[in-house]
Amino acid sequence: MENTKKKRKKPSSFYRRQDMWGVIMLIPWLIGTVLFFLMPLIRVIIFSFNEITLDLGAIHQKFVGLSNYIFVIRTHATFYQEIITTFAQAVPNTILIIFFSLFAAVLLNGKYKFRGAARVLFFLPIVLATDLIDVSLATVSLEGMGNDAATAVGGMTGAAMVVNFLIEGVGLPSEMIKIALDVISNVFETIKLSGVQTLIFLAGLQSVSPSMYEVAKMEGATTYETFWKVTLPTVSPLILTNLVYTITDNLMRTDLIDMIQTTAFGQAQYGYSAAMSVVFLGCTLVLIGVATAIVGKVVFYND
Amino acid sequence: MIKKKEKPKTAVVQRRIPKSAEEWIFWIRRKGGGIFLSFLRYALIICIGQIILMPILKMVSATFMSPEEVGNPISTWIPGTFSTEHLVVAFTLLNYPKALVYTLLTTAGQVVLQVLSAAITGYSFARIRNKKLQKLFAIVILTIVVPPSVMMLPQYLFFRNFDIFGIIEAITGSPINLLGNPVTLYILDFCGMGLKSGLYIYIFRQFFRGLPRELEEAAHMDGCGFVQTLFRIIMPNAMPGIITVSVLSFVWNWNDTYYSNLFVGNRLNLMIKLNQVSGDMTNTLWGIHGKIPGDFFFEHTNMLYQNSILTSCSMLVILPLIVLFMFIQKRFVESASNAGIVG
Numbered sequence: 220m221e222n223t224k225k226k227r228k229k230p231s232s233f234y235r236r237q238d239m240w241g242v243i244m245l246i247p248w249l250i251g252t253v254l255f256f257l258m259p260l261i262r263v264i265i266f267s268f269n270e271i272t273l274d275l276g277a278i279h280q281k282f283v284g285l286s287n288y289i290f291v292i293r294t295h296a297t298f299y300q301e302i303i304t305t306f307a308q309a310v311p312n313t314i315l316i317i318f319f320s321l322f323a324a325v326l327l328n329g330k331y332k333f334r335g336a337a338r339v340l341f342f343l344p345i346v347l348a349t350d351l352i353d354v355s356l357a358t359v360s361l362e363g364m365g366n367d368a369a370t371a372v373g374g375m376t377g378a379a380m381v382v383n384f385l386i387e388g389v390g391l392p393s394e395m396i397k398i399a400l401d402v403i404s405n406v407f408e409t410i411k412l413s414g415v416q417t418l419i420f421l422a423g424l425q426s427v428s429p430s431m432y433e434v435a436k437m438e439g440a441t442t443y444e445t446f447w448k449v450t451l452p453t454v455s456p457l458i459l460t461n462l463v464y465t466i467t468d469n470l471m472r473t474d475l476i477d478m479i480q481t482t483a484f485g486q487a488q489y490g491y492s493a494a495m496s497v498v499f500l501g502c503t504l505v506l507i508g509v510a511t512a513i514v515g516k517v518v519f520y521n522d
Numbered sequence: 523m524i525k526k527k528e529k530p531k532t533a534v535v536q537r538r539i540p541k542s543a544e545e546w547i548f549w550i551r552r553k554g555g556g557i558f559l560s561f562l563r564y565a566l567i568i569c570i571g572q573i574i575l576m577p578i579l580k581m582v583s584a585t586f587m588s589p590e591e592v593g594n595p596i597s598t599w600i601p602g603t604f605s606t607e608h609l610v611v612a613f614t615l616l617n618y619p620k621a622l623v624y625t626l627l628t629t630a631g632q633v634v635l636q637v638l639s640a641a642i643t644g645y646s647f648a649r650i651r652n653k654k655l656q657k658l659f660a661i662v663i664l665t666i667v668v669p670p671s672v673m674m675l676p677q678y679l680f681f682r683n684f685d686i687f688g689i690i691e692a693i694t695g696s697p698i699n700l701l702g703n704p705v706t707l708y709i710l711d712f713c714g715m716g717l718k719s720g721l722y723i724y725i726f727r728q729f730f731r732g733l734p735r736e737l738e739e740a741a742h743m744d745g746c747g748f749v750q751t752l753f754r755i756i757m758p759n760a761m762p763g764i765i766t767v768s769v770l771s772f773v774w775n776w777n778d779t780y781y782s783n784l785f786v787g788n789r790l791n792l793m794i795k796l797n798q799v800s801g802d803m804t805n806t807l808w809g810i811h812g813k814i815p816g817d818f819f820f821e822h823t824n825m826l827y828q829n830s831i832l833t834s835c836s837m838l839v840i841l842p843l844i845v846l847f848m849f850i851q852k853r854f855v856e857s858a859s860n861a862g863i864v865g
Contacts (some may be wrong), residue, residue: 226731232743233739234651238650239651239653239736240646240748241646242646242650242655244642244643244645244646245643245647245655245658246640247639247642247643247712247714248642248714249658250713251639251713251715252661252665252713252715254680254713255673255680255710255713255715256661256664256665256668256715257661258666259673259676259680260676263672263673263675263676266675314635326563328565329563331560331563333567335855337567337571337857339855340567340570340571341570341571342847342851342854342858343575343578343847345770346773346840346844346847347840367730369708370647373853406573407573410573410574411574414772415770418858419719421858421859455739463663463667464666464721465667466668467666467669470669476671476780479674480671480784482690483674484678489675492674492675495676496672496673496675499669499672500669502667503667503669504667517807
């Protein structure tokens, strides 16, 4: 009896052991999640309803209800504007980055000479993605533009002439030109922020099975059709992944975060800072929720 | 290895230069689109490459330009006279060799911890069969989505009064202040809560889901223990994932100012130093004027001069990253595209 029992158990021992170890290995992460993620999140929400004073690291809380929120949204000089501009900028930036990174990934996926070099070049922005370097680079590139020289001569710059021609000569609405100009002037920013997204899309493109392309070719599809009917649907789940990543990445780099930080550590207004954080978090989650809901409808899942 | 079948010789397409005019027209019709496309492709790559590379080249050019020449419209790109003054001043300003070693060591430590914890967590999430525990993965997604700055204050307070279930307070009488100590970052990294750790866990989980379970079963059959399987079978197979995550982790930790400013604030860290220098150029420059040789230009209040110094400092800070990338780029690009981020 005992012998048979042992025999029956043995095949599953591998899985049982794996399950056990799986849980054990999860422990550090679980502790981290509770201590550094869930508890702080709850504490921030609690803080946002309290007036906080710090005294040598000891926290004194006084419940004040919603007044922190009311102050932050109604009375605070710049928070309201800042949050609207932040989120209004995040949307077009995200769309641009997604399009650019998909485009770049397609460009890097083809077979041609110097592809390796091109890939290295396109992934360089991942290495250089830092705000501090931007500061010095911005000044450098402004020097290099030579705009001052052109205006000093008295004429318009080449760009201004083209714009003038498009508005007056061709008769395009100036709003449209303005949007286009914004896109163009943001080109460096867009390229710089889309390194990881390109990487993800490229990985996706590599995983499209070659037999799909073979079928498309047999059926007489053109390159254009193949892209829309084969390539795009297969990478479309990654658009969702990239969307979430891009939005969070974009929001990590805004002035709003500096504001939250200075409100807390510069002005010692911990309650206000917590309320700002909660509002910011709420807006972030709403934006991501709406974006994924919209894009999720278009996404095609193979399985 | 199975030997590949040799292709029949008739299948080899011979390249032929068209001879008559009709053949030329036919050839252009057939290949013209391809040529145009590849021309467009190279043009685009060169344009985008120029946008990416120009700032770096500009940085190098500004670094080696002699200070008298800065702002001179004749030499915007190639300096007329080379000089290492900017470089030397930036070197002294950043306390470069010492800071470099310190930053390299701390960042390397962070990378090791982060990769280890992310790999282990990702592996558990990929292999665990308990449905309830699987659902915890939603929290990983949440950690990616929630900006870390939201939890800034509680985390700060946590490390301000660090204690493990009151044990430390019972022994020493008060909780310890871990702020200003890189240990804070190590703790966060090890618990999978460091900078972008959620993303790494996600990458690893997707990767391990692609590895067949038979691999571990076979190892089990051969009498491999769990830990042994993990380090002998799984990790070597996970090399693409490990390389991708290590590079990303190194780069982002190196460039990070948020976590290191909040929790460590150590002035030996290159990024923090650069931050501090760019905040108050005049005074920091004046602070080192004793160490600068007398024959240097050194106008510490000159805006253009300050700018060049700042550019040189930035170049010195990203130089290790560029060197690293040069060495690892081939493997990184390969592994990144095979890392199974797609799942």
